[in-house]
Amino acid sequence: xxxxxxxxxxxxxxxxxxxxxxxxxxxxxxxxxxxxxxxxxxxxxxxxxxxxxxxxxxxxxxxxxxxxxxxxxxxxxxxxxxxxxxxxxxxxxxxxxxxxxxxxxxxxxxxxx
Amino acid sequence: xxxxxxxxxxxxxxxxxxxxxxxxxxxxxxxxxxxxxxxxxxxxxxxxxxxxxxxxxxxxxxxxxxxxxxxxxxxxxxxxxxxxxxxxxxxxxxxxxxxxxxxxxxx
Numbered sequence: 016x017x018x019x020x021x022x023x024x025x026x027x028x029x030x031x032x033x034x035x036x037x038x039x040x041x042x043x044x045x046x047x048x049x050x051x052x053x054x055x056x057x058x059x060x061x062x063x064x065x066x067x068x069x070x071x072x073x074x075x076x077x078x079x080x081x082x083x084x085x086x087x088x089x090x091x092x093x094x095x096x097x098x099x100x101x102x103x104x105x106x107x108x109x110x111x112x113x114x115x116x117x118x119x120x121x122x123x124x125x126x127x128x
Numbered sequence: 129x130x131x132x133x134x135x136x137x138x139x140x141x142x143x144x145x146x147x148x149x150x151x152x153x154x155x156x157x158x159x160x161x162x163x164x165x166x167x168x169x170x171x172x173x174x175x176x177x178x179x180x181x182x183x184x185x186x187x188x189x190x191x192x193x194x195x196x197x198x199x200x201x202x203x204x205x206x207x208x209x210x211x212x213x214x215x216x217x218x219x220x221x222x223x224x225x226x227x228x229x230x231x232x233x234x235x
Contacts, residue, residue, distance in 0.1 A: 048223075057214075057225055057226075057227045057228060058163075058214060058216075058225040058228075059225065060223040060225075063223075070221055071221040071222070073222075104169060106171060108171075108173075114158055114159050114176070114218060115176065116161075116173045116176045117161070117173050117176075118173065119163075119170070119171040119172065119173070121169075121170060122169055122170075122171075124169075
């Protein structure tokens, strides 16, 4: 298995632009997690899905952030409009179930100028 | 409010030393996770435990539910163990992360 796949690996955009981050979980995993990591705040859980349904999105910082999981093999995290303070590394992880061991993707490094 | 406290924040050890990283939390948990983040940024899940002790190679994780405390031990440390180790607690639908312990093992 290729593991969790994220794209793009790096994204540089200008303030105000829409950004879409993509994640393909490990096949057969039922849970998918989106995290954000910054120097100031460390690792934070943004939202997670179980069986394609959002379970907890209390970590989503504001309405500019949205996440979808249209099917078991694909999820997106969208920021619209983006702001410089959104610059961070965004990780996607999947696990067989919500409380199982999580497997992390390589992350997307987002820079908003 | 960070509900997961790790210590130490930074740790430097000589190759071969026994290393302990501590994690304390304030409320009951469903599970506690130990993650390893390499200098290149990749994150690997090391352990997920809710009681007792788990061992994988030179790594051992223990948890004391009553004391709300977990430890990660590394025996015979090696320079390739140099990384940031992050503790995270899972309670219901919530996940909270410690700020990490940066470990450097010197040859």
